[in-house]
Amino acid sequence: MRVPRKLVVALSACCLLLTATVTAPGAGASAFTCSDVDLPVSGPGLPVLLPPAPATMHGRLCLPNGPAPEAVQLLVHGGTYNSAYWDLPYGSGQYSYQRDMAAHGLATFAPDRLGTGQSSKPASPWMTLSAEAESMHQVVGHLRAGHVGGIAFSKVVIVGHSVGSGIVAAEASTYHDVDGVVLSGMTHIPAIPVLLLGVVFGLTPAFTDPALTALGSDPLYFTTRPGARSWLFYNEPDADPGVIAADEATKDQVSVPGMGTVAVFGIVLPATLGINVPVFQAVGEKDVLFCGVLALRDCSNAQNLRAQEAPYYSPSAQLSTFVLPGAGHSLGLHENAGAYRDATRDWLRDRLGVVA
Template identity: 40%
Template sequence: MRFRLRRLAAAVALLCAGAVLVPVQASAVEAACQDLNIPVSLVDVPLLGLKDQTMYGRLCVPPGGSRTLQVLVPGGTCKSDYYDPPDLSETRSFRKAVNKAGYATLSVDRVGSGRSSKPPAALLSASAQANAVHHAIQAMRTGTVGPGFDKIVLVGHSLGSATALIEAATFRDVDGVVITGFTHRIAPLTVTPTLVALGPAMLDEKMSKIVGLDPAYLTTVAGMRYSAFHNPGPFDQQVVDSDEASKDLIAAGEIVDAVLIGLVLPYSRRINVPVLVAMGEKDGVFCGPLASDCSSAEGLRQGEAGYYSSEARLRTFVVPGYGHSINYAPNAPLLHDAVTGWMNEMVGR
C-alpha cells in the first residue's frame, strides 16, 4: 500500500512538473529577432561597387525558421515601428501576426529615417528608396547579413507602397507584393489634412535634435497625427500617443516621384508577381469622391485592376471604418488575416 502511495505521489509530482514547464514552452514560440544594418545604395549601380548608405532592419524569424521573408517598408514620417507599434496591444502588430503565421519579417527604416543613414534630403526620392530596398532584398536572398531566404514578399504602406511598387516593377526580384494605404488616385476633396500636417523637421522639438538634419527633411506638426492618418476612425488616445511618439522623417523628393511614377505612369503594370492591395474604407488620402472606391473589396478591385497586369492576379481587401494608417485600426487583425491568408495561397511558406 505504501509503495502504491509513493508511486501515486511521484506521478502527481511529475504531472505538476510538466505543468510548470508549459509557460516556458509557450514563451519559446516567440519569434527570434535581431537588428541588422544592411549596406545599400540610392542608385542602381553603386559607384565602384560601393554601398554608401545603411538601411536598418529588424529581422524576426518564427520558431523552426522560414523559407519566406516579408520585407516591410513603412510610409512617410513613419519608421519600422509602424508594423509593431510600441506600447499597444498585440492586435496592432502586423509583424507578430505574420511571424505567428510562420513567415519571417524584416521591418526596415527607409534611408533618411529611423536608424538608417541620413544623407542630404535632396538625394532621396521614391526611386532612390526603391534602389536601396532592392539592395536589402538581394542581401536577404544571399544571406550576406543574416539567414538567406528562398522567397521574398515586399510589403509597403503609403509612401512605402510607392517604393515597393517601383522596386517590384523595376527589378522583378520578389515573389509577391502587398500594397497598403496606396492606390492610383489621390482624393482631392479630403487629402488636405494630411498635406497641411507636414512641416520642416528642424522646427520640430523632437526631430530637431537629430544631428546633421538639413532643412529639406519634413515631419508632421505636433498634434496632427490623428487628423492626418487615422480620421475618421475611432479616436483612441493611446494609439495616437504611440503614433506621435514614433513619428519620423520624410524628404520632399520622395513624394514627387511617388506621385509621378506611382500614380501618373502605368508603371505598376510591369509587376509580374501576385499583388494584394489593402485599404482603409475611409482613407482620406486616396479614397472617396473623385478618387478610389474603397467602400468594398470589389469596388477597390475594379478601380485598381487596370493598373496591374494579368500576372499580378490582383486581390483586394478593405478594412471597414478606418482611415489611412490601417495597422492602427481596432480591427487590424482583419488586415493581418487577409495578408497571411493571401500569402498562404499565393506564395507559401
C-alpha cells in the first residue's frame, strides 16, 4: 500500500496551497513575516484493511526578513493543543516561540497535528504514534524539498512539547531525517498518579465541550475540562492569568488511543534510544506531570536531570538538558519562558551551528 500513498502525496504536492498572512505587529514585528500553508500528507490507515487516505496538514511558517535561512525548526505541539501553543494570541507576542525565534533571525514551521486545528481530522482510533510520526516525516520532506515558503531548508530541527515530544522521538528514531531534536515537557518516567487524576478529573470528550462541538469529533477525541489547564499545565505563581485564559480559549482535542500509544511507545519504552543526532531536553522545574517525587525525577537543575535521563539516549544524541525554574508543564507559556527560548538558541548555535 505504500506505493499508492506516496503517489498521492507526490501528486498532491503539485497543488500546495500557500496563503500569505503577514503577522499583526507587536514591537519589532517588521523584522519578520508569517504565512499559512496547507501541505498534503497521507492520513493514518491500517495495512490492507484501511489504506491511508489523503489528508491536509495546516501550519504557519515564520521567517525573518532578509536572506532565506538554511535551517528551520519544525514545531510539534502537545495533546489538547494546536499550533497556537507556539504562537499564543495574547499580549504583544512575548509568549510566542515563533515570533521570538523569527525576531532573532531563525525560521520556524508550526503545523496543526492531524486531528487538530485546521488540519484534517481522521477517526481517532487510527491516530497512533506511527501515524503521527509518518505525517511529520512527510512534513520534513516538504521542508527540505522547498514546498514550504519556496525555501529548500538544508537543516531541519524537530521540536516537540509533551505528547508532541513522544511523536518527535518516534519520528527522529524511525526516519533519521532531521539534524537535531528538541524535547520539552517530558521525562521518561511520568507521574502516573497525577496522570490518572488528570485523565479522570481533567479530561472530557471533545464533543461535550461547547467550545469544540463544531469540530464534529468522534467520542474518543478528548479535551480538557474548563479550568483544568491551570493545575495540569501551569505553576500558577509563574504564570500570567491572561495566558491561562488564552490557552483555554485556543485549546483543542487529542485522540485518547493515540495519546496512549505515544505515552507507551514514544516516551516510556522509549523511542529516544534510536535518535542518532544531538538532543536538547527541557522541562519546567514544577512540572507535576513529569517531575517530582511521584515521577521519580529530580528536575531541580539540569545536571540532575541529565544524570537521570542519559540512560535513555545513545551516545550519539550528545544529550543536553535544561530546567526552567518555577515553570510547570507548558514551560513555553510561563512568565520566564524567554530563558527557555534563549537556552534553545544557544544549543542550536553551539551544537548544530544554526545562526541567524
